[in-house]
Amino acid sequence: MLASPPRSYRRAEFPSSYHSVRLHHYLTYHSSILIPAFEKVHPLCQIMSATIDRLLPVELTSFRRKEPRGMANSTRCIGVVLFQLGGPDTLEAVEPFLFNLFSDPDIIDFPGARLGRKALAKLISGTRARKVRHHYDAIGGGSPIRRFTEQQARCLQLKLAECGLNARCFVAMRYWHPFTSEAIDQVRAAGCREVVLLPLYPQYSNATTGSSLNEWRRLFSDDVPVRLIESFYQNELYLQALAERIDEALTRFPEPDRVELVFSAHSVPVAVIEKGDPYQGQIEKTVGLLVEHGGWRNPYRLCFQSKVGTSRWLQPSLHKTLRDLAGEKVRQVCVVPISFVSDHVETLGEIDRHARQEAADLGVMRFEMTEGLNNSPTFIAALADLVLGALGRRRIQRSASRFAIVRNCADDAPGDGFVATVS
Numbered sequence: 001m002l003a004s005p006p007r008s009y010r011r012a013e014f015p016s017s018y019h020s021v022r023l024h025h026y027l028t029y030h031s032s033i034l035i036p037a038f039e040k041v042h043p044l045c046q047i048m049s050a051t052i053d054r055l056l057p058v059e060l061t062s063f064r065r066k067e068p069r070g071m072a073n074s075t076r077c078i079g080v081v082l083f084q085l086g087g088p089d090t091l092e093a094v095e096p097f098l099f100n101l102f103s104d105p106d107i108i109d110f111p112g113a114r115l116g117r118k119a120l121a122k123l124i125s126g127t128r129a130r131k132v133r134h135h136y137d138a139i140g141g142g143s144p145i146r147r148f149t150e151q152q153a154r155c156l157q158l159k160l161a162e163c164g165l166n167a168r169c170f171v172a173m174r175y176w177h178p179f180t181s182e183a184i185d186q187v188r189a190a191g192c193r194e195v196v197l198l199p200l201y202p203q204y205s206n207a208t209t210g211s212s213l214n215e216w217r218r219l220f221s222d223d224v225p226v227r228l229i230e231s232f233y234q235n236e237l238y239l240q241a242l243a244e245r246i247d248e249a250l251t252r253f254p255e256p257d258r259v260e261l262v263f264s265a266h267s268v269p270v271a272v273i274e275k276g277d278p279y280q281g282q283i284e285k286t287v288g289l290l291v292e293h294g295g296w297r298n299p300y301r302l303c304f305q306s307k308v309g310t311s312r313w314l315q316p317s318l319h320k321t322l323r324d325l326a327g328e329k330v331r332q333v334c335v336v337p338i339s340f341v342s343d344h345v346e347t348l349g350e351i352d353r354h355a356r357q358e359a360a361d362l363g364v365m366r367f368e369m370t371e372g373l374n375n376s377p378t379f380i381a382a383l384a385d386l387v388l389g390a391l392g393r394r395r396i397q398r399s400a401s402r403f404a405i406v407r408n409c410a411d412d413a414p415g416d417g418f419v420a421t422v423s
Contacts, residue, residue, distance in 0.1 A: 076166060076193050076194070077166055077167070077168055077190055077191055077192045077193055078160075078165060078166060078167040078168070078192060078193070078194050078195070078196060078387075078391065079167070079168055079170060079187040079190060079192030079194070079195040079196070080153075080156065080157075080160070080167050080168070080169045080170070080195075080196045080198055080387055081169075081170050081171075081172050081183055081187065081195060081196070081197050081198065081216075082149060082152065082153050082156070082169060082170065082171050082172065082198050082199075082200055083172050083173075083174070083180075083197065083198065083199040083200060083201075083209070083212040083213075083216075084145060084149045084171065084172070084173055084174070084199075084200045084342075085145070085173065085174050085175060085208065086143075086145065086146070086173030086174050086175045086176035086177070086179075087142070087143025087144075087145040087146065087173075087175075087176060087344055087345065088136060088142055088143055088176060089142040089143060089146060089176070089177070090141065090142050091133055091136060091137060091141055091142065093142070093176060094129045094132065094133045094136060095125050095126060095129035096125075096176075097175055097176045098121075098124070098125035098128050098129055098132075099121050099122060099125040100174075100175040100176065101121075101125075101175045102120070102121035102124045102125055103117060103118060103121040104174070104175070104211055105117065106206060106207055106210055106211035106214060107207060107211065108120065108121065128308075132345075135345050135349040135350070136345060136349070138349055138353060139345060139348045139349050139353075143344050143345055144342075144343060144344060144348075145173075145342055145343075145344040146171070146173065146176075146177070146178075148342035148343060148344075148372070148374050148375070149171050149173075149200065149342060150171055151374065151375045152200070152341075152342070152374070152375055152379075152380065152383070153169040153170065153171050154169070155375050155380040156169050156380055156383045156384060156387070157169040159380050159381065159383075159384040160384055160387060160388075163384060163388060163393075163394075163396070165387070165388065165391075165393065167387070168186075168187075168190045168192060170183040170186050170187060171183060172184075172212070172216070174211060174212050174215065180212070180215045180216055180219055181219055184216075184219055184220050187220075188222070192224065193224060193225075194224060194225045194226075194227070194391075195224055195225070195226045195227070196226075196227045196228075196229065196387050196390050196391065197213070197216065197226060197227065197228045197229065198229050198383065198386065198387065199212055199213070199229070199230075199231075200341050200342070201231070201339070201341075202231060202232055202233040202238060202282075202286065202339065202341065203231055203233050203265075203278075203279055203282035203283050203286060203339060204230055204231040204278055204279065204282060205268060205272070205277055205278075205279035206272065206275075206277050207268055207272060207277075207279075209230065209231070213228070227390040227391065228390075229386050229387070229390050231282060232382070232386050233282050233283075233285065233286040233289070234285070234289060235382050235385065235386060236293075236382075237378055237379070237381050237382035237385050237396065238379065238382040239289055239290050239293045240293065240378050240382075241373050241376045241378040241379035241382055242290055242294075242336070242338075242370075242373070243290065243293055243294040244376065244378055245336075245370040245371055245372075245373065245376070246261070246290075246294060246296070246334070246336055246370055247294070248370070248371070249334050249336075249368050249369070249370040249371070250296075250298075250334060252368050253332055253334070253366055253368065254366075255332065256298075257297065257298065258298075258332055259298055259332045259333065259334050259366075260298065260299050260300065260301070260325060260330045260332065260333050260334070261291075261296065261298050261299070261300035261301075261334050261336060262300070262301055262302075262303060262318075262321060262325075262333055262334065262335045262336065263287045263290075263300065263301070263302045263303070263336045263338040264302075264303050264304070264305050264318050264335050264336065264337055264338060264351065265283045265302070265303075265304055265305070265314075265337075265338045265339040266304070266305060266306050266339045266340070266346065267304035267305060267306055267307050267313040267314045267315075267317070268280075268313065268314060269311050269312065269313050270311075270312040270313060270314065271311065271312070273314070280314060283302070283338065283339060284302065286338055287300070287302050287338060290338075301321065302338075303316050303317060303318050303320070303321035304316070304317060304318070305317065305318040305346065305350060305351070306346050306350060318335075318350075318351070318355055319355075319358065322355060322358055322359050322362055322364070323362060325359075325362075325364065326359075326362035326363050326364060330364065331363070331364060331365040331366065332364075332365065332366045333359060333364050333366070333367050333368070334367075334368045334369070334370065335351050335355065335367070335368070335369045335370070336369075336370045337351060337369070337370065337372065340372060340373075341372065341373045341374075341379065342372045342373065342374050343371070343372035343374060344372075347369065347372055351369050352369045355367075356369070381396050382396075384396055
């Protein structure tokens with residue numbers, strides 16, 4: 001005998017259509033008990049479950065019970081939004097990308113800036129574009145950051161599915177396509193019932209994570225729960241992923257134990273730090289945690305790169321550090337980009353081309369840069385661990401055997417369910 005549905009699902013809730021859907025109502029309610037228990041065992045149950053969800057209206061299937069942990073929940077979609085800075089994908093996009101960057105009130109802010117920000121951004125972007133366009137030309141004619149970030153989103157979605165989470169991963173770039181507004185459109189189209197915001201900046205700064213979140217809040221006010229992962233520089237799997245990249249780079253040296261490790265982070269204006277921004281402190285903690293985690297006995301130091309303008313920025317710069325190393329007769333150097341999670345112009349151009357040449361001119365005999373985390377299986381496991389933690393789910397096991405990613409996650413074609421972004 002069929003048990004009665006919960007009170008909230010009885011006739012009073014569907015006065016005009018109750019008799020016509022009563023059988024479907026009971027079937028759907030009891031499928032929430034029976035089908036999840038067996039659909040992993042027999043393919044017929046999988047077909048029954050999928051058929052019920054397709055045939056019945058959303059309002060009649062939305063009350064199916066939550067499935068046990070470890071089973072993908074087919075009726076509750078979690079949206080995971082990966083924030084990143086973005087980058088021009090063509091040489092023609094360099095100037096508008098820079099215009100968007102310098103139009104950001106979280107980047108350019110001073111008394112009266114609201115009135116003159118756009119004009120100033122137009123002036124700066126036009127001047128800067130002529131200077132930096134050749135950097136993008138040297139690495140293939142555009143930034144690869146979108147490609148790497150979409151690979152990370154694809155891999156993360158597959159990893160979360162492997163962990164039993166029905167998630168859709170979207171990319172939201174701050175200054176170039178796919179913009180935050182495009183990601184929001186995709187979140188809404190996917191019908192996500194809950195959203196996790198995952199800025200791909202390991203360390204928090206108002207100029208990066210803060211800016212992305214401000215843009216999100218300006219554009220998104222939907223009535224769905226939103227969870228935030230503010231920073232992740234302390235995550236064990238993230239540190240392990242970095243350590244693996246360093247270990248790999250050290251194998252390229254004839255004497256790995258004598259290599260100087262140079263951790264290079266994107267610099268920010270000193271004025272930003274003086275206002276209480278935690279970025280510098282979190283960068284320094286990252287280096288300390290990573291060296292402890294990796295157990296290397298190599299000498300190491302921290303520097304900063306990518307300074308823009310004439311104001312005071314965090315020091316020492318990468319250029320000064322290379323000169324200091326040469327003066328100390330250091331002949332083997334390995335640069336570790338510590339604030340980036342994917343390769344782009346700051347790593348492929350600024351470090352691997354220009355800093356490499358500068359080091360050679362200064363007498364450094366062997367110069368290497370660690371590969372970006374990109375779609376490292378351990379890094380993808382770290383991202384999945386962060387998402388599961390934000391949702392209060394079981395975290396990823398720290399065993400190396402659990403880091404494997406579902407096959408083909410980095411293929412150019414989107415994986416099943418991944419919404420490819422369109423510029």
